[in-house]
Amino acid sequence: MSSETVHFTDFKSDKRPTWCPGCGDFGTMNGMMKALANTGNDPENTFIVAGIGCSGKIGTYMRSYAFHGVHGRALPLGIGAKLANPELEVMVAGGDGDGYSIGAGHFIHAVRRNVDMTYVVMDNRIYGLTKGQFSPTSREEFETPTSPEGPQQAPVQPLALAFSAGASFLGQTFASHAQRHTEVLEAAIDHDGFALVNVYSPCVTFNDLDTYDYFREALVDLGETDHDPTNYASAKEKVMDFETTHEGVIYRDPDSVAYDDRKGLAADATELPDGAPDGVSALVDEFK
Amino acid sequence: MFEDFNWAVGGEAGDGIDSTGKIFAQALSRAGRHVYTSKDFASRIRGGYTAYKIRTSTDRIESVVDRLDILIALTQRTIDENRDELHDESVIIYDGERSWEAEIPDHVTGLSVPLRDLAEEAGGAIMQNVVALGAACAVADFPIEYLDSALEKRFGDKGEAIVDSNCQAARLGQSHVEETLDVSFEYDLETTEEEYVLLNGDEAIGLGAIAAGCRFYAGYPITPATAVMEYLTGRIEQFGGTVVQAEDELAAVNMALGAARSGARAMTATSGPGIDLMTETFGLVAASETPLVIVDVQRSGPSTGMPTKQEQGDLNTLLYGGHGEVPRFVVGPTTIAECFHKTIEAFNLAERYQTPVYLVSDLALAVTDQTYPADEFDMSAVEIDRGKLVESDELSTWQDEDGRFKPHAITEDGVSPRALPGTPGGVHMTTGLEHDELGRRTEDPELRNEQVEKRARKMETAQETESWEVREFGDPDAETLVLSWGSNEGSIREAMDRLAADGIDVRFLSVPYLSPRPDLGEAIEHAETTVVIECNATGQFADLVERDALTRVDRVNKYDGIRYKADDVEAAIRERVADPAEVSP
Numbered sequence: 001m002s003s004e005t006v007h008f009t010d011f012k013s014d015k016r017p018t019w020c021p022g023c024g025d026f027g028t029m030n031g032m033m034k035a036l037a038n039t040g041n042d043p044e045n046t047f048i049v050a051g052i053g054c055s056g057k058i059g060t061y062m063r064s065y066a067f068h069g070v071h072g073r074a075l076p077l078g079i080g081a082k083l084a085n086p087e088l089e090v091m092v093a094g095g096d097g098d099g100y101s102i103g104a105g106h107f108i109h110a111v112r113r114n115v116d117m118t119y120v121v122m123d124n125r126i127y128g129l130t131k132g133q134f135s136p137t138s139r140e141e142f143e144t145p146t147s148p149e150g151p152q153q154a155p156v157q158p159l160a161l162a163f164s165a166g167a168s169f170l171g172q173t174f175a176s177h178a179q180r181h182t183e184v185l186e187a188a189i190d191h192d193g194f195a196l197v198n199v200y201s202p203c204v205t206f207n208d209l210d211t212y213d214y215f216r217e218a219l220v221d222l223g224e225t226d227h228d229p230t231n232y233a234s235a236k237e238k239v240m241d242f243e244t245t246h247e248g249v250i251y252r253d254p255d256s257v258a259y260d261d262r263k264g265l266a267a268d269a270t271e272l273p274d275g276a277p278d279g280v281s282a283l284v285d286e287f288k
Numbered sequence: 289m290f291e292d293f294n295w296a297v298g299g300e301a302g303d304g305i306d307s308t309g310k311i312f313a314q315a316l317s318r319a320g321r322h323v324y325t326s327k328d329f330a331s332r333i334r335g336g337y338t339a340y341k342i343r344t345s346t347d348r349i350e351s352v353v354d355r356l357d358i359l360i361a362l363t364q365r366t367i368d369e370n371r372d373e374l375h376d377e378s379v380i381i382y383d384g385e386r387s388w389e390a391e392i393p394d395h396v397t398g399l400s401v402p403l404r405d406l407a408e409e410a411g412g413a414i415m416q417n418v419v420a421l422g423a424a425c426a427v428a429d430f431p432i433e434y435l436d437s438a439l440e441k442r443f444g445d446k447g448e449a450i451v452d453s454n455c456q457a458a459r460l461g462q463s464h465v466e467e468t469l470d471v472s473f474e475y476d477l478e479t480t481e482e483e484y485v486l487l488n489g490d491e492a493i494g495l496g497a498i499a500a501g502c503r504f505y506a507g508y509p510i511t512p513a514t515a516v517m518e519y520l521t522g523r524i525e526q527f528g529g530t531v532v533q534a535e536d537e538l539a540a541v542n543m544a545l546g547a548a549r550s551g552a553r554a555m556t557a558t559s560g561p562g563i564d565l566m567t568e569t570f571g572l573v574a575a576s577e578t579p580l581v582i583v584d585v586q587r588s589g590p591s592t593g594m595p596t597k598q599e600q601g602d603l604n605t606l607l608y609g610g611h612g613e614v615p616r617f618v619v620g621p622t623t624i625a626e627c628f629h630k631t632i633e634a635f636n637l638a639e640r641y642q643t644p645v646y647l648v649s650d651l652a653l654a655v656t657d658q659t660y661p662a663d664e665f666d667m668s669a670v671e672i673d674r675g676k677l678v679e680s681d682e683l684s685t686w687q688d689e690d691g692r693f694k695p696h697a698i699t700e701d702g703v704s705p706r707a708l709p710g711t712p713g714g715v716h717m718t719t720g721l722e723h724d725e726l727g728r729r730t731e732d733p734e735l736r737n738e739q740v741e742k743r744a745r746k747m748e749t750a751q752e753t754e755s756w757e758v759r760e761f762g763d764p765d766a767e768t769l770v771l772s773w774g775s776n777e778g779s780i781r782e783a784m785d786r787l788a789a790d791g792i793d794v795r796f797l798s799v800p801y802l803s804p805r806p807d808l809g810e811a812i813e814h815a816e817t818t819v820v821i822e823c824n825a826t827g828q829f830a831d832l833v834e835r836d837a838l839t840r841v842d843r844v845n846k847y848d849g850i851r852y853k854a855d856d857v858e859a860a861i862r863e864r865v866a867d868p869a870e871v872s873p
Contacts (some may be wrong), residue, residue, distance in 0.1 A: 010438040014690075015728060047709045048717075049546070059717050061730055063707035067549055068719035069542065070572050076506075076539035080546025080554070081709070082528055088550065088709055109535040266528035266617050270551030270708055276499040276670035277527045283495055284665045287485035288318070 008037040010143035011046070012062040019054060024201030024212075027175030028069050028122050029058055031199075032091065035185035036064075041089045049078040051094025051103070054129045055122040055201070072102030075119065076109040082117050084269050086260045089189065090117040097127055098134040100156045107158075111165040114193040116258035118185070119160065122201040124173075125210045132206035142209055159250060162196050163239045169195035170239065171249045174215050175202070180223060180247060187249050193256035200245075215245070222248030231255050291345055293477060294355050295424065296370065297417065298339030299362030301332050307442070308360075308417040309340025310657065311485060312424065315438035316344045318661045319431065320480030324349045325657040326851070328369065331511065331595045337365045348482055350623065350658070350778025351854045357475065358427055360420045364388055379473060381423050383416070399423065399471070401464050410457035418454050418593040422461025430477040432462055485662045489627040489653030489775075490557075492581055494519035496631025497555050499670050500583075503529035504547035504554040506540040508562060511595045512654040513585040515556040537562035541569045541582065548578045551677075551708035553635055554695065557583035561592065561603050563609070570644055571610040574743070577696060579638035579645075579675070581631070586650040586774075588849050597849030598651045600774050603828040606646045607803055613740070615747045617645040618802040622759060622777040624658045629663055630800060637754070639747045640675040641703060648802065650823070652775035652851040678705040683713040687798070692716070694725040698738055702745030747804060756806040764791040768813035768865055770796040771808065771841070773829050775851065776821055782854035783861060792865055802832070809837045819844055819864055821857065 011033035019025050036046055043064040050059035052071035059066035065088075078092040099121045101105050110119065125142070127133040133146040137158070141150040159170050169191040170207050173181040181199065188195035200215050227234055227248070235251035238244075297308050306327070313323045321344045328339040341356075343349055356373040359366065360381045367380060367390065374380070374396045382390045384400025388849045392398035401423045403416040410419070418439065425432045439454045465471070487495070494516050497505070505524060507517040521531045529552075534540040540556045547554040558566065562583050573580045586602045588594035606618050617637050621630040627649055634645040678686060686694050686705040695716045704725075707714025718727035724735050759777065762770075762784050772780055777798040784794050797811060812818050812833070818841040820830035825847040833841055844860045846852055 043715050044712050046711055047550070059719070063715060064717075065715055066544070066717035067576070068717065068721065069545075070568050070720055073542040073569065075541035076534065077546035077549075079532070079539075080506065080543035081550045082546075083532065083543075084547035084550035084552035085708075085710060086553065105535055106539055109539065135789065228686075233587060263530055265406065265530055266503075269528050269530075269547075272501040272503075272553065272672055274672055276667040276672075277501060279526070280499050281667045283498060283523060284485060284662050284667070287487045287491070288483065288662065 006037050006042045008033040011036055011043055011062050011064060013061055015060050016139030017061045018057065019221055020205050022204040023054070024124060024175035025055055025058065025122055025201070027178060027181065028120065028199045028201045029061060031173070031178060031181040031185050032093070032120060033062060034182045035189055036091070038182070039186055039189045041189070042065065043288055045087065047088045047090050049074045049081065049090070049092045053095040053098055053127070055093060055095035056098065056284065072098055074098060075103060075106040075108065077100065078115065078117055079110060079115050080231050082115050083260055083265060085267070086116070086265050087267055091120065092117060093120040093122065096121060096123040096135050096137045100158055104136070104156070108161065108165045111162045111167050111194055114168055114256065114259050116260050118188045118195045118197065120185070121196070121198050123158070123198050124201050124203040124207060126203045126207040128203045128206055135231070139209060157242060157246055158196070158198050159239045161237055162252065163236065167196060167251065168193040168253040170235070170251040171195065171197040173197060174200045174247055176212055176215070177247065180221060184249055187252065191252060191256065192261070193258045218245045219247045220244055222246050222250065289459055291347065292343055292349060292353070293345065293357050293359045293428065293475065294338050294341070294343050294353065295428070296341040296356055297420065298328070298337065298366030298370065300335050301330065301338045302334035303362050304417055305338045308421065309342065311438045311442050312421055313342050313434070313657050314441060315434040316342065316477070317435040317484045318437050319477070320482040320484065321346055321477065322348050322484070323486060323657065323659045324498040326352045327655045329596050337363070337369055339366060339369070341692060344477070346478055349782070351782045353853055356853055358424055360424060361390065364390060367391065367393070377474065379427050381420050381427070388821065397455040399427070399465065399469060401409060401461060403461070405491070406460040406464060407457050410460055411453035415454055415457040418457040419461035422463045423460030425458070426462040426465035427473050428475040428477045429473070431479060432458060434479070443479040479870065483662060484659035485665070486657050486659050488515065488625065488657050489621070489624045489649050490515035490585065491519045491623050492627035493557065493631050493647070493649065494523070495665065496628040496634070498524055498527055499628070499667055500553060500632040500635040501672050502553045502555050502635065503527070504544060504552040505529070505556065506534045506543035506547070507556050507558065508530040508534050508537045508540050510559045510562050512587055512651045513557040513559050513562070513583065515654065516583060516585070517702045537565040538569065541566040544580055545569060545573055548580045549709070553639070555581040555583065557585060559585050559587045560589045560605070563602060567609045571612060571614050573644040574614045574616060575720045576718045577642040577743070579642050581634045581638055581645050581647055583647045583649065585654045585787050586648065593748060594849045596651070598823055598851045599847060599849065600650055600823040601828070602648065603802060603824070606648055615643055615743045616803060617641070617643060617750070618648060619645060620648040620773050620800055620802055621653065622774060622798045622800050624653055624656065625660055625664045626800060627653060632670055636671070636673045637750070639677070640673055641750055642675065642706060648774070649805060651776045674705050676705045678707055678714070680712050680714070683707060683711070688726065689715070692726055695727045696725050696739060696742070698725060698742055701749040702742045702747070751804040756801045758806050759798040759800065761798070763797040764795055766793040766795040767816040768794045769811055770794055770821060770861065771799060771818060771829070771833060772796070773799050773802065774823070775833060775856070776823065779852040779854045779857050780821060783857035786854065786858050787861060790864070794861060805832070807836070808833060812837045812839060812841070817842060817864060819861065821852070821860070823847065823852065
């Protein structure tokens with residue numbers, strides 16, 4: 001790594017985003033690039049795994065080692081990549097549909113497995129790329145072509161879900177609040193374990209409820225309060241308060257030990273000899 | 289007396305049947321005898337009926353027969369289930385002091401041994417099966433020292449006291465038969481100086497994976513593939529690797545894919561239901577040109593089917609599963625030793641062609657413990673070929689004019705260079721979307737064609753340059769040609785020996801490569817009759833053979849959940865030789 005020479009624009013590819021003008025994903029991505037650069041990473045040691053949907057295009061618009069997989073499976077893919085080479089900085093990015101609907105099972109298990117990686121969820125509370133169906137985080141009354149009277153079901157509460165699964169880091173940001181967004185991502189990257197950052201990333205085309213104005217009005221910035229993210233009880237209160245939308249680092253377990261550290265993985269799992277590894281004949285003798 | 293000897297222990301699930309059988313198999317192996325085992329078991333933790341069966345001989349054996357010489361029966365059902373396999377010289381060892389009253393068939397000798405009482409005398413009722421093993425040693429005239437040695441292997445890590453009391457329990461069983469009952473039998477299990485190893489197909493796959501440098505395994509428990517994961521756990525770590533028990537098969541295959549992108553040799557193993565779940569990602573592995581080995585240990589389907597029963601019903605899904613057109617390798621070991629060798633080959637194919645490999649095994653291979661000389665697993669012969677993995681100093685050849693690395697570069701052989709994350713100068717992305725040479729999404733018709741053709745070219749290169757040898761047995765000029773795949777090889781070979789003794793010669797090609805596969809056309813043309821034997825109802829391999837050779841073949845199918853025995857194969861071939869089936873060309 002050559003952190004002193006890396007500028008966040010080094011993480012920008014020459015591909016122009018096809019996101020709608022004003023899409024929250026621009027701000028989300030800028031913060032990711034800045035946070036990666038500010039934490040001493042460079043495109044060559046960074047592996048970004050993207051999901052499916054508008055958010056999933058992020059790996060194309062950034063410059064780093066990146067993989068764009070199938071819908072809902074970005075987290076296990078990132079886990080495999082990290083465990084095989086713990087030297088990599090692994091960041092998984094996807095939407096609320098990817099993480100909290102089709103990939104919800106992986107989400108819970110990724111949280112409790114606590115592999116050292118950052119999970120950025122671009123939460124716009126809508127399916128944008130398929131043109132406007134309700135998503136797992138849509139409000140109960142949100143009318144869409146597939147929910148003419150609203151989804152009639154409670155929205156997923158990602159922070160509460162992750163907290164109950166034993167999360168070691170919970171952050172929430174707003175794509176338009178660049179500084180706070182970048183700071184939270186930096187803390188997430190520095191965290192030793194699985195860090196969830198739920199980013200409100202408004203869809204300007206299909207969601208007329210959860211708009212920039214709505215979030216500006218609704219968000220309570222924990223950075224402006226005396227909230228101590230290492231205080232479990234205080235974090236629990238924030239996480240379970242579904243009436244208030246918080247911004248900032250909500251919870252951080254300072255004693256978190258990542259799965260990859262607990263398992264003591266070899267850094268050179270990718271290097272192989274030309275023949276069978278030394279000592280493997282002893283395994284044959286075990287069968288005698 | 290027969291040259292081979294057939295032994296079984298049976299009872300309810302939870303009676304320790306498996307472990308008891310394995311101990312006796314290990315004792316026979318340590319006595320320099322060949323062993324081939326099978327299991328009757330059900331998908332339940334307790335109750336029902338389960339049995340561990342051993343066929344042993346001083347000669348090499350690779351199949352089971354319908355004959356039992358000694359049966360240790362812990363339940364009446366064990367006797368009833370095996371009634372047809374018992375003969376005039378058979379001996380049943382049972383505990384007549386227990387609450388069930390054994391009904392012993394008239395022609396069979398029943399030996400009542402107070403298994404539980406003797407076990408308690410030795411230190412605990414839990415050792416009653418070991419008492420029975422001691423009794424079996426007495427009946428079979430088998431030196432009990434080999435049983436001691438197997439007990440030491442099994443219980444050694446629990447301390448000397450446990451080993452000693454087990455050896456004591458075995459001796460009480462032995463002396464009860466020899467002294468108290470004072471009967472003698474004609475059985476005499478010879479020992480030899482040969483040194484064998486005893487392992488099953490799942491273990492052989494795990495061993496092959498470690499030998500091939502596999503460093504990452506992710507899986508989800510499923511019968512009959514779980515033993516691969518259990519084998520690797522605690523062992524792969526000694527070689528710098530790791531095992532992850534994933535939350536489901538979708539996660540397992542994606543974790544393995546992620547690890548492979550990082551550059552580790554990675555594998556997952558499952559059975560049919562898991563293959564169904566992994567199929568979407570299988571397409572992604574192929575589209576992103578990532579080397580990955582996916583093991584399918586087949587069991588009876590469809591749906592949950594018969595989870596503990598044999599079938600070779602997944603061939604079509606392995607050959608054709610997945611939307612779109614997905615290049616792939618399908619390699620199918622035909623013996624337990626081949627499970628080891630083909631696993632190593634699968635890793636090399638995967639990396640050489642940056643393409644997923646299905647390694648297809650089956651339940652009969654997975655649950656059978658079989659002896660081999662240790663040098664069958666010769667580690668000095670293992671070669672690891674990582675294909676076009678490029679280091680930093682070679683990268684400039686594979687960059688475009690703007691210095692961008694091309695992970696899907698168009699090449700003559702279809703294989704592109706591969707740069708692992710962390711390699712300076714190799715930064716790239718890739719995706720399951722159709723992409724250009726740089727790995728970036730495209731829907732340009734020309735670029736699309738280039739990538740489709742490039743991926744297809746890899747398979748053409750493989751077809752032309754790799755060796756797709758079949759395993760050939762019998763008389764090359766015989767009128768009857770038998771073709772098969774998977775675990776049937778052993779039974780077919782034994783049936784051929786018996787037929788040859790009767791002057792019926794057969795040529796047998798055991799085919800380990802399903803895609804790409806060898807050209808069987810010439811062999812089929814050379815024969816009068818071609819018979820394809822497989823464990824499924826529709827003849828999936830026979831369909832392939834017919835399509836490739838543009839001809840019709842005679843099909844022998846078995847789909848009752850039980851593996852072929854040599855008896856079944858012998859009967860089927862005799863019938864066809866006597867009366868060749870009318871198969872229209």
